[in-house]
Amino acid sequence: MGKAMDSEVDAAIIGQANILQYLYSSVESIALKCAVELRIPDIIHSHGRPMTLTQIAIEIGSTSPSLNINCLARIMRFLVHKQVFDEMSQSNNGESLYSLNQSSKWLLQDAEQSLVPLVFMRNHPFITSPFQCLSQCVKEGGTAFQKTHGREMFEFASVNPEFNLLFNQGMACTAKITTKAMISEYGGSFDSIGSLVDVGGGTGAAVAEIVKVYPHIEGKKL
Structure with a gap:
């Protein structure tokens, strides 16, 4: 016992x-x-x-x-x-x-590869305050971001330059890091590519990193 x-x-x-x-x-x-x-x-x-x-x-x-x-x-x-x-x-x-x-x-803020923009984005009230609405979402439906800011995320970004910059910088820093790793491991796969489109790529950081290493590629973002 x-x-x-x-x-x-x-x-x-x-x-x-x-x-x-x-x-x-x-x-x-x-x-x-x-x-x-x-x-x-x-x-x-x-x-x-x-x-x-x-x-x-x-x-x-x-x-x-x-x-x-x-x-x-x-x-x-x-x-x-x-x-x-x-x-x-x-x-x-x-x-x-x-x-x-x-x-x-x-x-390091000025390093070529840095997670600083993501630190600022993830800790900004734009991003943290919607988490206070999760129980409301369960009861009423909808998304926490919309309940907090009155618009969905990308619509809010289109009318709020501060949030748009914050979000794009946060996403771009991780895109640069993952793209560099991808190029390092699978770089030869890009040799035969003539053009590349980054769909939903924000500022186009990912395709920009690829084109930097493979300038023969015509890179676009949508």
Whole structure:
């Protein structure tokens, strides 16, 4: 009886842990956005070597006379825990040094391949606020985006330049990454192609990457 009770308690704790993990998972994306907005990956990259928290804070260049370094420390500690940055201790005074790793290199704003536009898109209220309407969609039908913004997504983009730019930049950055990978693995498949049409390709980022490597191809987007 005791073992059965212990097993039931363990299962309940695991269930609670799962729910708490789901509840707080949104914090991960928000912390990424914070790091990108502060340009922390770019600051470390430009420095050329690992940096202390104080050095990062100075480079952030806040207009406030009292930049909250404790808040910055908590954000960096969280992102180190999530393996977005690496942390090591200096041998002389034990102060932590922060460096980029294979995850944070994707957050460099001026890199040829970067996920920064997607970070901004996925965390913008244009995209996040419709999720508050999911239960309403179940009860009433329709789409969450339309209920939130009064129009479907692409119709809304046609009358809202800010959202149109945000969405297209977010989609284009992933299109460039996947297209480069596709060219790397299957590049020879494009040798015999004379023209290529990107249907529903937004700004045409995918076909542009292909034409860049294979200039003999006439690329179009629809």
